[in-house]
Amino acid sequence: MTDSGFRLKGSVVTTVLLEIQAFSLNSIIAQLKNKIEQVPHFFNQAPVIIDITKMTQEVTYEELNGLVIAVGELGLGVIGWRCDAQRVPEWRNQLSIPLLPASKTRPINPPAPIVAQEHNADVVVKTVVEERLVPQTTKVIAKPIRSGQQVYAEGDLIILTQVSAGAEVLADGNIHVYGALRGRALAGVKGDTNARIFCKSMEAELVSIAGNFMLSDGLQNIIWKESAQVLLVEDSLEVQSL
């Protein structure tokens, strides 16, 4: 892969979402300018997505293009726009920035009092965490994970040998241990309830999937020193023999 001179990788970036409720270029720009002055560092070169999903009336190409240029002049970087999937305008490809899919976004209340006490605002600035499908990377480890060591994988974690007592392995995805699992294993640490833990010999201090955990006392009553998998079935942890 590296001989082509570049690598394609997925990445997650926190962006500012400019949610337009009523289109009035001058008023939007004036209010935005006011907010930028309050926290200039936060907005300097900040990536912005313009979202017109919540607008009831139609927007013309000229209006939106004007907004993109004006926002750019304020020192923000417009990286895309978004609209209601049912009402995609015909001129969508004319705009220089990409139309982003209206993906699931989780609005997070901004820590700074940016939208406080502004009830009649036409513009709402929200910080959102953009969730995109990032190709999961699998981490493979051939050495034993020793007591006191901690290993974390953003995707799946595969350990070819053992995990010692006092060691901790964590993954956003699944955890496979092709040896004895004697330490702690936490799969789906970012909330993936479909994550599972597989091991050749279950001797764990703790297993957890998406925050639901079980200690060795509980495990010993189900499966001990045998190959096992741990999964979440309707919010309760299940340990099964393999």
Add this chain to the structure above:
Amino acid sequence: MAKIIVVTSGKGGVGKTTSSAAIGTGIALKGFKTVIIDFDVGLRNLDLIMGCERRVVYDFVNVINKEATLTQALIKDKRTKDLFILPASQTRDKDALTIEGVQTVLEDLAKEFDYIICDSPAGIEKGAQMALYFADAAIVVTNPEVSSVRDSDRILGILQSKSKRAEEGREPIEEHLLLTRYHPERVALGEMLSVSDVEDILAVPLIGVIPESEAVLKASNQGSPVILDVESEAGQAYVDAVDRLMGEEKPLRFLDVQKKGFFKRLLGG
């Protein structure tokens, strides 16, 4: 190029210094020029076990601080040819050791010696990390009980993450497991972990099992490495361990409960 071997364990009192003295002597007996360095600054013991405590004038810290030369500080062993001891300072603490200082001393020693044995202090802090940082190989000394095994596991993790070899992404430190104070009778009674239990937990190749023996205490008090007591089981077990360290294949001895013979029982032996 000298080979640097650290003798370490994490836990204290498992036999690091006894093993350093025995293995260093064993290697020297094979004709290799060997030096044993006491890294336990402030709690120096190696000179006692080697019986040279009265000959200590300058120490490791003096050499690091350039208050003495290596030649002045090195003590030549009286019993074994080709064996030298670099004692620790009794009046200083581990902060007296610096990476640069230790490196300079080791580089100077490497010009003259074939083997450098670093006798690590207990713990996982600075002193222990200094002792293992430059190592090419490690002998992890473990007693057959859970806390010692757990601490050895911890130190194995440190060997693979905080050593110079690990930091430079070179071939990892060669690991050897040495099980000491092994008591076959107590293993049979289930009071101690067996060899296979420890091997299973640590997953490191074994270079020797040293049986619990009165000869070890006697040797320490006399200031003579137990490996020189060829009559004792512990001494013979150390000879085997050194042979295995040098790449020889030898079956493990002294693992089984010895049946007391009629006369031994009669005489209360």
